[in-house]
Amino acid sequence: MANKVTIHTLRKMKQAGERIGMLTCYDATFARILDGAGAEVLLVGDSLGNVFQGEKTTLPVTVDQIIYHLRAVCRGTSRAHVVGDMPFMSYQTSVDEAVRNAGRLVAEGGAEAVKLEGGADFDEVIRKIVRAGIPVMGHIGLTPQSVHRMGGYVIQGRDEEKAKKLLDDALALEAAGCYSVVLEGIPATVAEEITSKLSIPTIGIGAGPSCDGQVLVIYDLLGMDPSFSPKFVKRYAQLHETIGGAVRTYLEEVKSAAFPSEAHSFQMTPQVRSVPDAGAELPGLYGGSKAQTGSN
Numbered sequence: 001m002a003n004k005v006t007i008h009t010l011r012k013m014k015q016a017g018e019r020i021g022m023l024t025c026y027d028a029t030f031a032r033i034l035d036g037a038g039a040e041v042l043l044v045g046d047s048l049g050n051v052f053q054g055e056k057t058t059l060p061v062t063v064d065q066i067i068y069h070l071r072a073v074c075r076g077t078s079r080a081h082v083v084g085d086m087p088f089m090s091y092q093t094s095v096d097e098a099v100r101n102a103g104r105l106v107a108e109g110g111a112e113a114v115k116l117e118g119g120a121d122f123d124e125v126i127r128k129i130v131r132a133g134i135p136v137m138g139h140i141g142l143t144p145q146s147v148h149r150m151g152g153y154v155i156q157g158r159d160e161e162k163a164k165k166l167l168d169d170a171l172a173l174e175a176a177g178c179y180s181v182v183l184e185g186i187p188a189t190v191a192e193e194i195t196s197k198l199s200i201p202t203i204g205i206g207a208g209p210s211c212d213g214q215v216l217v218i219y220d221l222l223g224m225d226p227s228f229s230p231k232f233v234k235r236y237a238q239l240h241e242t243i244g245g246a247v248r249t250y251l252e253e254v255k256s257a258a259f260p261s262e263a264h265s266f267q268m269t270p271q272v273r274s275v276p277d278a279g280a281e282l283p284g285l286y287g288g289s290k291a292q293t294g295s296n
């Protein structure tokens with residue numbers, strides 16, 4: 001828990017010009033690695049629909065599934081700020097339902113904040129969640145839950161009018177009480193202007209270098225899926241090849257019986273030989289019945 005990252009840490013980082021490093025995370029083992037590496041924010045994103053479940057969109061993800069992954073991530077995290085993504089239809093139908101679902105991510109999942117997609121249209125929902133004591137991270141631009149309305153994963157805010165709408169939405173989110181906002185899939189200049197006009201930190205994904213922080217889907221930066229390579233992703237590893245290579249070697253060794261060798265095998269406990277005659281009279285003394293402990 002040493003210097004736990006909170007919403008205040010993130011605001012101070014913006015003021016100090018220190019960039020915020022955020023990653024998605026879906027399980028405890030990754031959480032230990034990412035937290036240990038110094039990520040300030042871990043997001044249990046609804047992108048788990050794509051990368052964990054193999055769905056085409058994030059739309060089928062449920063509140064129960066986000067909670068399940070949040071619990072795992074929280075167990076593996078000691079320093080990072082953990083955010084839970086509000087999935088599709090968990091906050092769009094009514095303010096009451098939104099507050100209840102945000103509360104579930106915190107109370108059942110262990111999230112320290114929630115994130116939801118949308119601009120000024122959601123200010124009432126955001127105000128009520130914040131009033132309930134739950135910090136809200138906004139998310140505007142290319143909002144994947146609106147994939148069908150956008151007609152695909154299309155970069156947003158490319159003309160002046162749409163760019164102005166994004167700035168207005170960002171200001172509305174800040175006014176509604178968001179402590180931070182994700183800017184996804186928008187021109188770098190638009191993200192730069194929004195970042196300069198907000199007091200709360202902006203976190204970009206496909207939004208250029210001027211945001212106060214950056215977020216990427218962990219599987220993308222690790223290069224787990226060679227078929228997913230949009231322009232905004234940088235691969236810092238080629239784990240698809242690394243994992244594939246390790247598994248192919250394992251399979252070869254299983255087939256050639258090179259694995260397991262003696263080093264990965266167990267031996268019986270060495271037994272003390274019973275002394276002829278005496279052994280018959282004192283069976284317990286010479287290792288007949290008592291189990292020994294301490295070796296493999």
Ligand SMILES: Nc1nc(=O)c2c([nH]1)NC[C@@H]1CN(c3ccc(C(=O)N[C@@H](CCC(=O)O)C(=O)O)cc3)CN21
Pocket residue numbers: 047050051058142144153154155185217219220228229230231232
């Ligand atoms: N693994 C993964 N990474 C993500 O970043 C991600 C998900 N899944 N699932 C939910 C959404 C979907 N996302 C996407 C998916 C594709 C593009 C894409 O193809 N973008 C084009 C730009 C298209 C344009 O120019 O308008 C690109 O080439 O970057 C963008 C965001 C972001 N999110």
Ligand SMILES: CC(C)C(=O)C(=O)O
Pocket residue numbers: 024043044045046047048085182184205215216217
């Ligand atoms: C990429 C981030 C911002 C996200 O919303 C997700 O992973 O679901």
Ligand SMILES: [Mg+2]
Pocket residue numbers: 045046047058085144
């Ligand atoms: Mg999301």
